[in-house]
């Protein structure tokens with residue numbers, strides 16, 4: 001059993017924590033059955049099938065992460081050198097997915113409760129949601145230590161109450177040889193410390209603050225692969241923080257099905273006004289039901305002004 005209060009305090013004081021078993025392994029395994037709609041299985045990928053590697057580089061990678069011309073890949077730093085390489089970002093698939101079970105993992109109640117506990121705030125927004133698959137041999141995944149400076153348009157305010165929570169939910173066992181993220185510590189300059197490998201079983205959640213120095217690590221295990229979900233939260237009013245946007249998907253099937261399955265509190269994680277909010281009128285609740293067929297709109301309807 002993980003002591004969630006202690007884990008939350010560790011995130012607040014040390015800046016990062018690996019919460020083992022945050023999501024039950026059965027919930028992960030059920031959803032992972034559907035991961036193979038998005039990615040080739042590790043066996044398929046490592047069988048040497050060109051169809052599997054083409055599928056990985058096209059279907060399993062969002063357009064914006066696909067190197068636009070092959071030269072970019074060849075001009076990257078030599079293997080063994082710590083560097084950001086375009087090919088490290090192959091295998092990034094954006095939420096919402098065709099799989100409802102995978103979609104719902106991003107808002108698993110255990111993750112949301114943990115974020116609320118650690119951030120000491122109930123009104124949160126999910127601002128980053130994507131799945132990342134890596135396979136041994138695609139590229140050298142070794143990165144230099146860095147702090148993520150691309151989650152905010154202003155410098156990070158590093159006091160309690162201002163932090164966002166960056167998170168990786170492990171969909172596969174992330175252990176030796178399959179690229180467990182290395183953590184060095186916090187500080188305005190690179191800390192002199194021994195890196196800690198955030199190894200954990202599937203269902204673990206690595207939560208870190210924006211001031212944490214960390215890096216991606218190469219996958220060396222033959223036949224290896226690593227699958228994680230980036231799941232990051234900010235306080236509702238902190239609009240300077242962001243990464244992925246969801247509105248652009250909101251008139252399409254996967255989002256519509258996902259939205260129809262959500263409670264008011266779950267949709268509020270994406271910014272939807274809660275029941276009782278002055279936004280809602282009877283006509284809008286009707287239109288909402290029409291848009292997301294099957295949604296239980298009764299909580300919104302019950303809180304309409306008389």
Ligand SMILES: O=C(O)CCC(=O)C(=O)O
Nearest residue numbers: 179180181214215216217
């Ligand atoms: O994939 C990882 O383990 C970390 C990746 C990372 O830190 C990055 O791409 O900024």
